[in-house]
Amino acid sequence: xxxxxxxxxxxxxxxxxxxxxxxxxxxxxxxxxxxxxxxxxxxxxxxxxxxxxxxxxxxxxxxxxxxxxxxxxxxxxxxxxxxxxxxxxxxxxxxxxxxxxxxxxxxxxxxxxxxxxxxxxxxxxxxxxxxxxxxxxxxxxxxxxxxxxxxxxxxxxxxxxxxxxxxxxxxxxxxxxxxxxxxxxxxxxxxxxxxxxxxxxxxxxxxxxxxxxxxxxxxxxxxxxxxxxxxxxxxxxxxxxxxxxx
Amino acid sequence: xxxxxxxxxxxxxxxxxxxxxxxxxxxxxxxxxxxxxxxxxxxxxxxxxxxxxxxxxxxxxxxxxxxxxxxxxxxxxxxxxxxxxxxxxxxxxxxxxxxxxxxxxxxxxxxxxxxxxxxxxxxxxxxxxxxxxxxxxxxxxxxxxxxxxxxxxxxxxxxxxxxxxxxxxxxxxxxxxxxxxxxxxxxxxxxxxxxxxxxxxxxxxxxxxxxxxxxxxxxxxxxxxxxxxxxxxxxxxxxxxxxxxxxxxxxxxxxxxxxxxxxxxxxxxxxxxxxxxxxxxxxxxxxxxxxxxxxxxxxxxxxxxxxxxxxxxxxxxxxxxxxxxxxxxxxxxxxxxxxxxxxxxxxxxxxxxxxxxxxxxxxxxxxxxxxxxxxxxxxxxxxxxxxxxxxxxxxxxxxxxxxxxxxxxxxxxxxxxxxxxxxxxxxxxxxxxxxxxxxxxxxxxxxxxxxxxxxxxxxxxxxxxxxxxxxxxxxxxxxxxxxxxxxxxxxxxxxxxxxxxxxxxxxxxxxxxxxxxxxxxxxxxxxxxxxxxxxxxxxxxxxxxxxxxxxxxxxxxxxxxxxxxxxxxxxxxxxxxxxxxxx
Numbered sequence: 001x002x003x004x005x006x007x008x009x010x011x012x013x014x015x016x017x018x019x020x021x022x023x024x025x026x027x028x029x030x031x032x033x034x035x036x037x038x039x040x041x042x043x044x045x046x047x048x049x050x051x052x053x054x055x056x057x058x059x060x061x062x063x064x065x066x067x068x069x070x071x072x073x074x075x076x077x078x079x080x081x082x083x084x085x086x087x088x089x090x091x092x093x094x095x096x097x098x099x100x101x102x103x104x105x106x107x108x109x110x111x112x113x114x115x116x117x118x119x120x121x122x123x124x125x126x127x128x129x130x131x132x133x134x135x136x137x138x139x140x141x142x143x144x145x146x147x148x149x150x151x152x153x154x155x156x157x158x159x160x161x162x163x164x165x166x167x168x169x170x171x172x173x174x175x176x177x178x179x180x181x182x183x184x185x186x187x188x189x190x191x192x193x194x195x196x197x198x199x200x201x202x203x204x205x206x207x208x209x210x211x212x213x214x215x216x217x218x219x220x221x222x223x224x225x226x227x228x229x230x231x232x233x234x235x236x237x238x239x240x241x242x243x244x245x246x
Numbered sequence: 247x248x249x250x251x252x253x254x255x256x257x258x259x260x261x262x263x264x265x266x267x268x269x270x271x272x273x274x275x276x277x278x279x280x281x282x283x284x285x286x287x288x289x290x291x292x293x294x295x296x297x298x299x300x301x302x303x304x305x306x307x308x309x310x311x312x313x314x315x316x317x318x319x320x321x322x323x324x325x326x327x328x329x330x331x332x333x334x335x336x337x338x339x340x341x342x343x344x345x346x347x348x349x350x351x352x353x354x355x356x357x358x359x360x361x362x363x364x365x366x367x368x369x370x371x372x373x374x375x376x377x378x379x380x381x382x383x384x385x386x387x388x389x390x391x392x393x394x395x396x397x398x399x400x401x402x403x404x405x406x407x408x409x410x411x412x413x414x415x416x417x418x419x420x421x422x423x424x425x426x427x428x429x430x431x432x433x434x435x436x437x438x439x440x441x442x443x444x445x446x447x448x449x450x451x452x453x454x455x456x457x458x459x460x461x462x463x464x465x466x467x468x469x470x471x472x473x474x475x476x477x478x479x480x481x482x483x484x485x486x487x488x489x490x491x492x493x494x495x496x497x498x499x500x501x502x503x504x505x506x507x508x509x510x511x512x513x514x515x516x517x518x519x520x521x522x523x524x525x526x527x528x529x530x531x532x533x534x535x536x537x538x539x540x541x542x543x544x545x546x547x548x549x550x551x552x553x554x555x556x557x558x559x560x561x562x563x564x565x566x567x568x569x570x571x572x573x574x575x576x577x578x579x580x581x582x583x584x585x586x587x588x589x590x591x592x593x594x595x596x597x598x599x600x601x602x603x604x605x606x607x608x609x610x611x612x613x614x615x616x617x618x619x620x621x622x623x624x625x626x627x628x629x630x631x632x633x634x635x636x637x638x639x640x641x642x643x644x645x646x647x648x649x650x651x652x653x654x655x656x657x658x659x660x661x662x663x664x665x666x667x668x669x670x671x672x673x674x675x676x677x678x679x680x681x682x683x684x685x686x687x688x689x690x691x692x693x694x695x696x697x698x699x700x701x702x703x704x705x706x707x708x709x710x711x712x713x714x715x716x717x718x719x720x721x722x723x724x725x726x727x728x729x730x731x732x733x734x735x736x737x738x739x740x741x742x743x744x745x746x747x748x749x750x751x752x753x754x755x756x757x758x759x760x761x762x763x764x765x766x767x768x769x770x771x772x773x774x775x776x777x778x779x780x781x782x783x784x785x786x787x788x789x790x791x792x793x794x795x796x797x798x799x800x801x802x803x804x805x806x807x808x809x810x811x812x813x814x815x816x817x818x819x820x821x822x823x824x825x826x827x828x829x
Binding site: 058061062063065066067085086087088089090091092093095097099101102103104112113115144145146147160161164166 | 651652654718720721722723724725726727728729730731732738739742743745819821822823824825
């Protein structure tokens, strides 16, 4: 797969998330968080379920549920993405589930990810076939995703994201539903691809083994107590806490 | 739609990084609300003013109470009101008790699952066809007595008893139950999924409660609030139904709604004032009945408290199960037999009393009326498809707007959605003619479609909203992050994944449109006839074989729509395992 290999750096500046509570207060989900991910680096955010990890990634993508309040800036290669619509941010994301579109064939799922560009139909088809062959899934283009095994589906989901030529990779516990042997293989495949393309990668997980395999910086996110003061929309500075560098 | 009001009020802040403000999608809730509420508001005003003497076109230029004096002096009014209240309340009470009793006693039986699958065709049956089918069954010369005569009854000629159009309106109650029971059952089934009844029941059963007691004590208190609006809609409908009352109800006096309709169409135009007053009275009756019902709800809830917490575990409930199961099965069987009797009559050449089946069969009945059927069938089809199609577009627009802009559905929105189902048709449809006339589209095809849309949209929206809101939003998020625009995500991801519920909702909308009688009569201005208006007119006295042809065709169109709604996704997704078995 050719891709633009322009190295880029993913930066999070003072990103916070809070849930509005009855009575006008807010419960801070993620305290102001600043970090920087270098090209090819994997940074892991660790935290228990319900601590707002997935919401944080949704905020980065621009797909956060509007019921959750959030602030802070997302930068890619110094360019502020925060006000761009999700489809123009070019942040690839993998979820816990593969989320292959059930009404499309495996090949159509991949073609959905492929940028429109100036490729004609045959060339697009060739790109898809080549990607599948490269992942050991040659000849799978016309298959129904529902007939694939869990590991195969996970690989197709990864290919679909990579074909969309993202400039950074966000991983929302994409290994947690795979069984132990598959998990290790798939994890390695994801990290290898990310490094090969020099993609800054942000992984959220509650599994220490994921963090160990990622081998990069690990940041622990803690759930904060209810009733904490949270910044209002005007942007007053919230207190710094709840984040520890490991 | 349910969330439309909030949207109009400016609720729901746009999340960061979203599109510019000016979007056609944002206008959809407002347009929908206008299309929806304007005719009702204009219609109520257009009925209220003449009820108090104001109708300049007919020389009414002074307010006064003379329409009311004329109304109260009208012969048979007291009887009509009594008949309306008795038949409407009885049909609602019996339908609700039957549904709740059946769910309580039989929720874990095979019959429950089986009847659940038969629900869609029953819901698809238009009211008129259902009523005619019932009349063909229970009339003194109907199929049931033919099957029992003369060997069991000894009758060689039809007995002289009024089993249809009886003075007490019992046949009308029966006909209403055939339509309202499946509807309330459907609403209850939807509510059961919402409150996760299975888990609650498992807990109650583990605590030693018998199935029926467990259902009534732990599930009903949470299910009822969810079906309250549908129950009110059933109540308002039963009190004001016209087409079923014309077919099954007594004629002297008829219930109030057909009586008011008769006055609206009286050659003496001065009767319009009296008719308008009657339409307002009809509105008052529906409102009073809903208030009364609401009071009873609270009373029952209070009286039941000690029983709920009393610890009684209930008994085995074999008898209850048998009674409720039989009663519900009877409703389904009656509707099915009614449809079958339409089919048999439509191909009967000679069918003398008391033969169980026709002595000679023929397709002549169909061949002879093919020409006459063409125009009403065409109107029924085109109006139904246009109204259901427009409603689908509006509902999808409202739901998509709701998701894109994070608007939460509100209970106030739900009440608005139910408005056309809670206000009696006869109370506002006549007045609504003034609105369409003012817009210069009175009595035209668009006005007809619009009038159907009022009733198609709520049912279609309610059917589509749950699956739409339940679709895993991560599919859309994944697609956006792959670089697809929101429009592309809607067309290429959401809509294909929701094709099955969308087509099902379309079929429901079409079925609702096909069933409309009064809107067709008023908005069509006499220029448009549908299979429904023809069937109701013919039912007053034509040859049974002719009635059967019209009524059967009226029933078949929605059934075909439902069959198509099931078959099309099944075929399109025949190689997509995950979507093939859904629903």
